[in-house]
Amino acid sequence: MTITNEPITAKAHTNIALVKYWGKADEQLILPTNDSISMTLDHFYSTTSVQFDPVLSTDEIILDGIKLPADGQQRIRQFMDLVRQLAGITTFAHIETSNHVPTTAGLASSASGFAALAGAAAKAAGLNLNRRELSRLARRGSGSATRSIYGGFVQWHAGHDDETSFAEPLEEKVDWPIRMIAIVVSRDEKKVGSRHGMKQSQTSPFFKDWVKQSNADIEPMKTALLKKDINRVGAIAEHNAMCMHATTLSAMPPFTYFNGDTIEAMQLITDLRNNGLNCYYTMDAGPNVKVICLENEVEPILDHLRPVFGDAHLVVAKPGSGLTYL
Amino acid sequence: MTITNEPITAKAHTNIALVKYWGKADEQLILPTNDSISMTLDHFYSTTSVQFDPVLSTDEIILDGIKLPADGQQRIRQFMDLVRQLAGITTFAHIETSNHVPTTAGLASSASGFAALAGAAAKAAGLNLNRRELSRLARRGSGSATRSIYGGFVQWHAGHDDETSFAEPLEEKVDWPIRMIAIVVSRDEKKVGSRHGMKQSQTSPFFKDWVKQSNADIEPMKTALLKKDINRVGAIAEHNAMCMHATTLSAMPPFTYFNGDTIEAMQLITDLRNNGLNCYYTMDAGPNVKVICLENEVEPILDHLRPVFGDAHLVVAKPGSGLTYL
Numbered sequence: 001m002t003i004t005n006e007p008i009t010a011k012a013h014t015n016i017a018l019v020k021y022w023g024k025a026d027e028q029l030i031l032p033t034n035d036s037i038s039m040t041l042d043h044f045y046s047t048t049s050v051q052f053d054p055v056l057s058t059d060e061i062i063l064d065g066i067k068l069p070a071d072g073q074q075r076i077r078q079f080m081d082l083v084r085q086l087a088g089i090t091t092f093a094h095i096e097t098s099n100h101v102p103t104t105a106g107l108a109s110s111a112s113g114f115a116a117l118a119g120a121a122a123k124a125a126g127l128n129l130n131r132r133e134l135s136r137l138a139r140r141g142s143g144s145a146t147r148s149i150y151g152g153f154v155q156w157h158a159g160h161d162d163e164t165s166f167a168e169p170l171e172e173k174v175d176w177p178i179r180m181i182a183i184v185v186s187r188d189e190k191k192v193g194s195r196h197g198m199k200q201s202q203t204s205p206f207f208k209d210w211v212k213q214s215n216a217d218i219e220p221m222k223t224a225l226l227k228k229d230i231n232r233v234g235a236i237a238e239h240n241a242m243c244m245h246a247t248t249l250s251a252m253p254p255f256t257y258f259n260g261d262t263i264e265a266m267q268l269i270t271d272l273r274n275n276g277l278n279c280y281y282t283m284d285a286g287p288n289v290k291v292i293c294l295e296n297e298v299e300p301i302l303d304h305l306r307p308v309f310g311d312a313h314l315v316v317a318k319p320g321s322g323l324t325y326l
Numbered sequence: 327m328t329i330t331n332e333p334i335t336a337k338a339h340t341n342i343a344l345v346k347y348w349g350k351a352d353e354q355l356i357l358p359t360n361d362s363i364s365m366t367l368d369h370f371y372s373t374t375s376v377q378f379d380p381v382l383s384t385d386e387i388i389l390d391g392i393k394l395p396a397d398g399q400q401r402i403r404q405f406m407d408l409v410r411q412l413a414g415i416t417t418f419a420h421i422e423t424s425n426h427v428p429t430t431a432g433l434a435s436s437a438s439g440f441a442a443l444a445g446a447a448a449k450a451a452g453l454n455l456n457r458r459e460l461s462r463l464a465r466r467g468s469g470s471a472t473r474s475i476y477g478g479f480v481q482w483h484a485g486h487d488d489e490t491s492f493a494e495p496l497e498e499k500v501d502w503p504i505r506m507i508a509i510v511v512s513r514d515e516k517k518v519g520s521r522h523g524m525k526q527s528q529t530s531p532f533f534k535d536w537v538k539q540s541n542a543d544i545e546p547m548k549t550a551l552l553k554k555d556i557n558r559v560g561a562i563a564e565h566n567a568m569c570m571h572a573t574t575l576s577a578m579p580p581f582t583y584f585n586g587d588t589i590e591a592m593q594l595i596t597d598l599r600n601n602g603l604n605c606y607y608t609m610d611a612g613p614n615v616k617v618i619c620l621e622n623e624v625e626p627i628l629d630h631l632r633p634v635f636g637d638a639h640l641v642v643a644k645p646g647s648g649l650t651y652l
Contacts, residue, residue, distance in 0.1 A: 246572035260586025
């Protein structure tokens with residue numbers, strides 16, 4: 001293994017879970033409490049360059065053109081320490097990340113960010129990792145990043161240790177026109193970060209059954225994806241997401257990621273479905289709502305969403321690709 | 327037992343559960359899945375007059391001055407059939423009910439309504455029932471009515487049959503200044519009635535643990551009420567209510583009683599608490615929020631609620647009394 005002197009640039013897309021990751025069995029290794037399934041999105045991605053440089057006395061981290069303050073760097077430094085440990089090196093690096101996750105979309109960028117960083121840092125450090133190994137490495141930065149190594153539909157096997165907890169593709173080139181419409185109901189920063197939120201959710205009396213339910217959702221979701229059955233995919237994803245959010249409501253003390261617009265969006269999608277459109281909602285650790293539907297119903301759905309949320313707050317995404325090098 | 331010819335008028339107050347009734351173990355007898363604890367409110371009540379009249383060929387039901395249409399009468403007729411069966415009579419009755427639950431308050435009137443009806447109908451039919459028997463009778467009209475026979479803090483024992491499922495008072499004359507502020511965020515009729523809603527919630531994977539949690543909340547709530555510990559009472563009540571609402575979110579398909587204003591009210595109360603005011607929220611099968619607090623903090627809390635919800639949408643209630651005859 002030899003360090004590359006040239007900067008290595010990798011690109012990874014974000015992903016939205018259809019069966020959610022919400023809870024850690026091991027905080028240190030980031031082992032999840034249950035399997036999860038996601039769809040990688042084409043529209044939202046991060047590019048990250050890593051260049052090791054012997055003259056540096058610490059990692060230098062630039063995020064969207066701005067040098068990160070010390071307290072924002074800790075997670076990335078810890079991750080780089082892990083890469084150095086794997087490569088048997090002590091050199092620090094220049095790291096430059098651009099998030100092409102429009103800030104107005106308010107979607108998580110840590111999945112794409114850590115997937116791209118894992119790809120770039122590993123290669124720059126001279127590690128020759130296959131995709132499964134990259135998936136395991138990305139996991140150590142951010143749980144959901146483990147899935148962003150792959151495109152299309154992806155399953156993260158919870159596993160029971162560092163070796164056995166990795167993602168693998170279910171269908172990398174998706175050949176049916178599934179779509180997600182992101183409804184950006186708020187640009188506010190999350191009040192409860194997902195790391196803290198999923199820990200707080202473990203105080204819910206329902207947490208154990210949340211894990212059971214999610215594991216039970218895996219096979220039906222795989223079957224529904226295989227059958228290209230939008231109504232089964234949507235119904236399972238919607239129910240799974242609401243079970244996740246039920247663990248925040250029932251935490252001690254209770255909390256929620258919903259705001260008023262979130263509820264309005266949920267009701268609107270339910271009403272549209274009751275009126276014959278095949279659409280379902282899912283939500284993560286924030287107030288934004290993502291609508292699962294088929295391409296041919298995107299326009300009629302948008303027609304109903306635009307008057308309420310405004311065109312600028314609606315982004316349509318299709319299945320995207322996995323990690324690539326630029 | 328002899329029928330009274332005079333109209334008998336009874337008055338009962340509504341109640342708000344601190345540990346919720348949400349799920350039936352027996353639909354016919356209205357046996358709940360778990361024990362519950364409530365506070366009867368002074369501000370909201372129903373008065374009901376019942377007069378049996380041999381010339382009638384059916385029950386004549388007047389609600390707030392308006393003759394009820396046939397489809398709105400079924401629950402009341404079925405209840406009257408039960409009273410007739412107990413009294414061994416076949417005579418129909420004039421029934422007149424006034425709900426002094428301001429419609430703007432949007433609070434459930436079936437608890438006070440059926441408690442008052444049970445009291446008036448039983449006496450008019452010549453039945454000489456004690457309060458426990460009245461509590462069991464009221465239960466057959468509406469589950470929460472079983473608690474409105476008593477004032478102050480009341481426990482409903484779930485029981486396992488008609489005999490064993492009844493309420494009893496924990497503290498009828500409450501000698502500490504606990505208050506509830508009703509925030510009336512919507513006057514819309516409920517989209518999902520509570521009978522249907524609690525049935526739908528039983529499809530939640532968390533329902534079994536909801537029952538367990540509620541039963542586990544009973545003793546700590548009784549202790550907190552005994553100790554007049556507003557923060558324990560509030561924290562248990564808030565968590566219990568959110569566990570109940572988590573069973574709606576996690577139902578298949580998911581649904582919610584929250585609207586945008588509900589979420590705003592929850593966040594506002596949480597913020598006020600984080601800023602030192604001892605206030606907690608609870609919610610039932612509708613979007614309105616009730617704030618649990620002490621009298622000396624009612625005004626500072628109202629000062630924060632008024633600019634958001636408007637003075638006309640805020641009603642302060644204290645512990646009220648049980649069933650009385652007028």
